[in-house]
Amino acid sequence: MAEVTGTTWTVYDANTLTQAEIYGEVLCDLGKANPKIVGLSADMAKSTKISKFGDKFPDRFFNVGIAEQNMFGISAGLAKAGLLPFVSTMAAFTTMRSAEQVRTDICYQNLDVKIIATHSGTSFGAAGTTHHCTEDLAITRSFANMTVIAPADGIETANAVKACVNYPGPVYIRIGRGFEPPYYEKEDYGFEIGKAVTINEGTDITLICCGITVLQAAEAAKTLKEDDGLSVRVLNMHTIKPIDEEAILKAVKETRRIITFEDHNIHGGLGSAVADVIAASGKGCAFEKVGIPDCYCVVGYPEDLYSHYGLDSNGIIAKVRQLMGKDFEEDENWEDEV
């Protein structure tokens, strides 16, 4: 395994380590500094890389076997006992199988339980629908007290995991399965929970992204600049809840066109969260949501799936060109509007 540089994460690590591996290493660092941190997994210690923490702190790690609901209940008890649980299994088993424990045992009591869920979206592509999770953002967004984060890559995962330690209440961080290419080269770009990061300035259109689509949108923006002369704003909306309303409304005002991209069902996730803000503002703009179009995802390797559902840079470019070609004017003729 690649040598890691300790508490600071660089593109070197992100190129050689998965999001989950970086999470495991970061948790070890955090565990050294904070004796209250405990780890839990449900026969997913190796897959989620929380095993790194378990290997280092065997007395502070519990593998409960294949019993996710019990794991989340136990984590609630540990938090009630004054500890700081980090809990990891796949996103599907976190937010669907254990939805009620996460909601009732953890969120209802506003407990400091930090959930890092792997294999989110369609990142476990070939495994099929049982192991996909294109519903987790919708589910966790609807749990009061919950903070919901979808990091762009391994570097941002490191930032999110570090930030959640001192962020009050339950936090849900969804990461992928493995070898998603990194966007960030280093950590010090100003990550703050609840604050979008503008990764490309632009005035013609805004692409609001989270997770794997951040890198793809950044690449798309470059091509659209070079080939189409378009000025494309790209926002990394890593925090889905609480969402950065200011950044969204600024985009509405300044670019008049917004498309959201997410590895999630188009209902209930990032796109819906952004739409809520736009609708409530009373200000209109051209708007589209791109994600998994309310279906169970086909089987395939993730990169093929992202391409299939228009979440890779080619798909993003095509969608931008489509929306830019549509009419959107500040006139009274509704017939020709987007």
Next chain:
Amino acid sequence: MPLTDAELKELNEKAWQIRRDIIDTTVWAGGAHIGGAMSMVEILTLLYFKYLKVDPKRPDWEDRDRVVLSKGHGGVGYAPVLANKGYFDKEELKEFNHFMSPFGMHLDSCKVKGVDVSTGSLGHGLSIAVGLALGARMQNKSWWTYCIMGDGECNEGTIWEAAMSASHFKLNNLTGIVDRNKLMIDGRTEQVMNLEPFADKWKAFGWIVKEVDGHSFAELTEAIDYSHSEKSGPVLIIAHTVKGKGVDFMENEVKWHYGSIDSTLAERAHKSVDTMYGK
């Protein structure tokens, strides 16, 4: 240590008062899970007035013993116990179930002093209790965790996930108590979904099991003392009880899982409870 006569007399006085308070609270609430509240009166009375290291003036005292009422619908039985213990004024129970009241049918730990864990969805409590017990052990704390379950609740698969983990982690600072009143909403437990051989199931999951008369302070005391002394792992007490205990027209009646009573029925219920205690 067996109970002294004085202790037994005091516990009976408390249980009598609590049963009367449950009847009153049911009237104020406009309806409540009174049957299962009455069946666990001795269990809660004994814990709160003999065993628990708690301080009503410091409900968040970190070294207090913990109680998880996994059968969370027993809230109407639990709140009067907490009131009698001094966590809040009994008058506050008049607001039970009312608009904006801190007291709903299933008690909220963020709103009701003395409640360690919010419960209500069945099958959740034992997992949380396992977490509490693990947390105590990890931090070298001597406080004890008690988890009170309903028997019908043991249909839930998560009870058995939690049971498996409690014995796997050899939790010898956790006492499980099942209020085995043998009734659930839709009928007798054995008719709706057979639990027997119930004790054998817990034993097979690695627990040490004691079966007692759940209305006998003496037998419950012996079992709880035993659970404290057993070092090999968790102890489960199957407390055989009568649903609706103390109210003659409710005892063993399925329909009194949840019900409303008016002042006439409340008077009958009070009289029945008074008779039970020779008052």
